[in-house]
Amino acid sequence: MSELVYEGKGVIVHIKGPVVEAEGMRGAKIREVVYVGEEKLIGEIVRIEGDKAIIQVYEPTGGVKAGEPVERTGEPLSAELGPGLLGQVLDGLGRPLEVIAEKAGGPFITRGIKAPTLPRDKKWKWTPLVKPGDDVIAGDVLGTVPEGSVTHKIMLPPTIEKAKVIEVLPEGDYTIEEPVVVVEHIGGKEEVKMYHKWPVRTPRPFREKLAPVELLVTGQRVIDTFFPIVKGGTSAVPGGFGTGKTVTLHQISKWADADVVVYVGCGERGNEMTDLLHTFPKLVDPKSGRPLLDRSVLIANTSNMPVPAREASIFMGITYAEYYRDMGLHVVLTADSTSRWAEALRELSSRLEEIPSERGYPAYLPDYIASFYERAGRIKVQGRRDELGSVAVIGAVSPSGGDLNEPVTQHTMRYVGAFWALDKDLAFKRHFPSINWLRSFSKYTGGLREWWIKNTGHDMMAYRDKAMALLQRASSLEEVARVVGEAALSDENRLVLLSAELIKEGFLVQNAFHEVDTYCSPKKQALLLKTLLEFYDRARPMIDAGVPISRISEMKSLGLLRRLKFVPEEDFENAVKEAIAQLEAEISSLLAEVR
Amino acid sequence: MSVYGLTYKGIDQVKGPLVIMRGVPGAAYEEVVRIYSEDGREWFGQVLEAGRDKVVIQVLGDTEGLDSNAMVKFTGSTLKIPVSDEMLGRVFNGAGEPIDGGPKIRADDYRDINGAPINPAKRDYPDEFIETGISAIDGMLSLIRGQKLPIFSESGLPHNEVAAQVARQAVVPGKAERFSIVFAAVGLKYDDVLFFRRQFEEFGALSRSVLFLNLANDPVIERITTPRVALTAAEYLAFDLGMDVLVIITDMTNYCEALRELSSAREEVPSRKGYPGYMYSDLASIYERAGRIIGRPGSITFMPILTMPGGDLTHPIPDLTGYITEGQIFLDLDLHNRGIYPPINVLPSLSRLMKDGIGPGKTREDHKEVSDQLYAAYSQGTKARELVQIVGEAGLSPREKLYLEFARRFEREFVAQGFRERRSIEETLDIAWDILSILPEAELTRISEKTLNKFHPKRRIAAQAEGE
Ligand SMILES: Nc1ncnc2c1ncn2[C@@H]1O[C@H](COP(=O)(O)OP(=O)(O)OP(=O)(O)O)[C@@H](O)[C@H]1O
Numbered sequence A: 001m002s003e004l005v006y007e008g009k010g011v012i013v014h015i016k017g018p019v020v021e022a023e024g025m026r027g028a029k030i031r032e033v034v035y036v037g038e039e040k041l042i043g044e045i046v047r048i049e050g051d052k053a054i055i056q057v058y059e060p061t062g063g064v065k066a067g068e069p070v071e072r073t074g075e076p077l078s079a080e081l082g083p084g085l086l087g088q089v090l091d092g093l094g095r096p097l098e099v100i101a102e103k104a105g106g107p108f109i110t111r112g113i114k115a116p117t118l119p120r121d122k123k124w125k126w127t128p129l130v131k132p133g134d135d136v137i138a139g140d141v142l143g144t145v146p147e148g149s150v151t152h153k154i155m156l157p158p159t160i161e162k163a164k165v166i167e168v169l170p171e172g173d174y175t176i177e178e179p180v181v182v183v184e185h186i187g188g189k190e191e192v193k194m195y196h197k198w199p200v201r202t203p204r205p206f207r208e209k210l211a212p213v214e215l216l217v218t219g220q221r222v223i224d225t226f227f228p229i230v231k232g233g234t235s236a237v238p239g240g241f242g243t244g245k246t247v248t249l250h251q252i253s254k255w256a257d258a259d260v261v262v263y264v265g266c267g268e269r270g271n272e273m274t275d276l277l278h279t280f281p282k283l284v285d286p287k288s289g290r291p292l293l294d295r296s297v298l299i300a301n302t303s304n305m306p307v308p309a310r311e312a313s314i315f316m317g318i319t320y321a322e323y324y325r326d327m328g329l330h331v332v333l334t335a336d337s338t339s340r341w342a343e344a345l346r347e348l349s350s351r352l353e354e355i356p357s358e359r360g361y362p363a364y365l366p367d368y369i370a371s372f373y374e375r376a377g378r379i380k381v382q383g384r385r386d387e388l389g390s391v392a393v394i395g396a397v398s399p400s401g402g403d404l405n406e407p408v409t410q411h412t413m414r415y416v417g418a419f420w421a422l423d424k425d426l427a428f429k430r431h432f433p434s435i436n437w438l439r440s441f442s443k444y445t446g447g448l449r450e451w452w453i454k455n456t457g458h459d460m461m462a463y464r465d466k467a468m469a470l471l472q473r474a475s476s477l478e479e480v481a482r483v484v485g486e487a488a489l490s491d492e493n494r495l496v497l498l499s500a501e502l503i504k505e506g507f508l509v510q511n512a513f514h515e516v517d518t519y520c521s522p523k524k525q526a527l528l529l530k531t532l533l534e535f536y537d538r539a540r541p542m543i544d545a546g547v548p549i550s551r552i553s554e555m556k557s558l559g560l561l562r563r564l565k566f567v568p569e570e571d572f573e574n575a576v577k578e579a580i581a582q583l584e585a586e587i588s589s590l591l592a593e594v595r
Numbered sequence B: 001m002s003v004y005g006l007t008y009k010g011i012d013q014v015k016g017p018l019v020i021m022r023g024v025p026g027a028a029y030e031e032v033v034r035i036y037s038e039d040g041r042e043w044f045g046q047v048l049e050a051g052r053d054k055v056v057i058q059v060l061g062d063t064e065g066l067d068s069n070a071m072v073k074f075t076g077s078t079l080k081i082p083v084s085d086e087m088l089g090r091v092f093n094g095a096g097e098p099i100d101g102g103p104k105i106r107a108d109d110y111r112d113i114n115g116a117p118i119n120p121a122k123r124d125y126p127d128e129f130i131e132t133g134i135s136a137i138d139g140m141l142s143l144i145r146g147q148k149l150p151i152f153s154e155s156g157l158p159h160n161e162v163a164a165q166v167a168r169q170a171v172v173p174g175k176a177e178r179f180s181i182v183f184a185a186v187g188l189k190y191d192d193v194l195f196f197r198r199q200f201e202e203f204g205a206l207s208r209s210v211l212f213l214n215l216a217n218d219p220v221i222e223r224i225t226t227p228r229v230a231l232t233a234a235e236y237l238a239f240d241l242g243m244d245v246l247v248i249i250t251d252m253t254n255y256c257e258a259l260r261e262l263s264s265a266r267e268e269v270p271s272r273k274g275y276p277g278y279m280y281s282d283l284a285s286i287y288e289r290a291g292r293i294i295g296r297p298g299s300i301t302f303m304p305i306l307t308m309p310g311g312d313l314t315h316p317i318p319d320l321t322g323y324i325t326e327g328q329i330f331l332d333l334d335l336h337n338r339g340i341y342p343p344i345n346v347l348p349s350l351s352r353l354m355k356d357g358i359g360p361g362k363t364r365e366d367h368k369e370v371s372d373q374l375y376a377a378y379s380q381g382t383k384a385r386e387l388v389q390i391v392g393e394a395g396l397s398p399r400e401k402l403y404l405e406f407a408r409r410f411e412r413e414f415v416a417q418g419f420r421e422r423r424s425i426e427e428t429l430d431i432a433w434d435i436l437s438i439l440p441e442a443e444l445t446r447i448s449e450k451t452l453n454k455f456h457p458k459r460r461i462a463a464q465a466e467g468e
């Protein structure tokens, strides 16, 4: 007699918030997606006890009763991967928000809506790259379609190891549901469409992981110069509320020299997503000349949307990022905020009555954080191509009370290559980005000297070290000044403070909302820092000659230097020359006065 | 099977605000129940856990007098309130029932008090300046139509006055219509309620106001519903009737304490300081109801008030609030003690939506730069003031002395103003220039050459002289 292994339907016995218990679930798998209740709410099995399944439901469960059915799908939570992702705004489960609005018939999100991620009726211009008889392996490119600002490669999915092509549709316009290629493999014939599904919690395969070495230019001076991130690297941005995490992530998704950007708004504000939706269609990507939205996937699972879907949203996002990486593209994923994601985990864990560890988080929090950041990297793609792709991951962290000693920040710190610690005191002063130069780090600086020399002609890492030394000296002098007053310091020391102040105002402070200052090219960064550093060297002899510091700090050229950053790229070199000329003139006249 | 409409007799256990029943297999999660005791008293409750074997009900109101003989009626519906334009001018309790002696209101619809999340793709980006007539706010923390901007205060500080002044003076330039007001008192003293009522009356706003009152001696558990009921009313006025609604809820600290009490009654694992781990999401489900919606004329501008326990900005209540709201207006005990009204400390304050709501065509082209410069200079000034405590004024450098003077004038001339004084944004910015002009121009690094030329008082005088 055969054993019944798939009943397909269970029955709810208990509902407590987003956690639902169902019986009659024998044969169900952990992480399987189920439809819960009469309204078929989307859920995922998180625990199995005999024929009982514990389900985390991704939609509000108000009104659901014991006795209602639970329907199994047999599939894990998956992302749809194919053309049509770019330019989309999705919720944490990959449903397009526009389609949700249409189906809900209004601006409020209702329950039980099913909406596939990729449009089914849209036609894509298919160019085949294989012909019948070709042998192909997983990752090989079967053909391409243009999508947004990229050439979208349709690849043999990782699930088919190797096969022979037996049919190929000719060049033309097709929907994603049409099988563009038919292949034959050990298992038999298989139709390959322009899209496939991939379980979001499983990293996508690649041939080899490589060390990341190339600067990811963000156009943000304090980042690129002082605490850089590389293509395929990882970074965390911790900071209390209002310190500038979101603005930093927005800036990176706008300006980073990436091919594709995935922005995950996870448990944050609705209006911040709206802000992106307003600006992305208007801003032009200098690389492709197309609106930024054409290179972006936006995921919006805001703080008032169901908490469990927050947990899913990050995995959904990283899966999209890996998919474009597999095409040989450079991808940046920004997640705001990973703390809300960890809190979703904590909430689930506490509802499952697991034993809490630090601050109520489950003991597996570190593994969980690692499982996300480890999916970043620079890799050799699958298939017979010599192509490299990368995913850089940048996560905001929102420590409670702004205290960086809490578990999420601490565990994140262990897995990231760069750490941009935002500082409340700097933010209060409106020193933005409020990245604290003494508490932040980047492990990538070592490999970047060559990059700067090659791309800007400047040994930027040497400038960086010099500027850092100056800032550190100033910081210990400030400690002293806080006790005895600046007036009590020697003029020499006060010159150090003045020069450090110039680096802060003239270089570190960067206004995201100023039309010029919002982006600063590496070339401009290098020349600017070099110029500002010259101030100290040139002013130092004046101190020895006896020029009082009060006269030095009144020099008009200081004002010019402080505002150099606002000069557009095309006029910049001239402006630097003028500022230096004026500085020299003022110095000579001051020196003449004391002689 | 549902138990909708069925009445059960007998409950198993009463545990604080929780009632536990067995043998009610079809209760729906979050369903509302009515509970009657044998002596005819009535309670309201909501299903917190719906199981085949066990149902847990959270009871609104004091559970004293509830015993195992009580009758429980299942209503089959989540918590809803009737809504219509008849709400205007009326006073309700925290459950949405009229308490002004007037009739029940006509119901154009019944709305779930939890609302539903606004689809982020259907939000309209808030970018219209609201002139409150208060310099510190308009100049440096501009309030935007559809923004959620809380007041962070401490007991003893005039947060009620500031909120009332905003309610009285707020206008969207170019719009004739005034804001409708939805006011919710959460665990408030009667005196405070009376203050707001008199204010609304005095400036003729009562007929365009809706009041929801949960007083200090009202059931603690109703503090959980009060803000939700108020926002449900506000959503109806704003997004169905097209009104610009200003929602004032005070004191959100009492709300959070009620949430903590409830959580501990449910024996949940607490997070920081005993507050539940889900308090962030819970508060977000309230605060995120503010905003604007594409294609609908109305708006919800939300000004919740909270008192920071011990004046501590890192306490979970202000902390989690700050992580959700679009900035905060910080009231400062020290400024208050020095006689500054409104005692707004701009440094820890912030308006995140200001950047897109000000500038040419909206306020004035110099607004952004002036504001940035004021922040930078005031922060220098407060640093100098701290130094005075240590080394005395004589130990300051001339530059530090100048900043000290700047901070003094900034607080006395810019921040300070009368409770009934309404300054236009032009007046506000002009005062700012007056004070900024005591600093050497080389210090005004946040202001461009172009703006200096046009607005700096000294350059204006020079330009005039040249013109003559
Ligand atoms: N680079 C910048 N240039 C100019 N202003 C900035 C910059 N960074 C931050 N700000 C200012 O700081 C405010 C707060 O920044 P942001 O919203 O990014 O904070 P956050 O750290 O994300 O806070 P939360 O945790 O509450 O979300 C912004 O609204 C803006 O006014």
Ligand SMILES: [Mg+2]
Residues within 6 Å of the ligand: A245, A246, A247, A268, A336
């Ligand atoms: Mg943020």
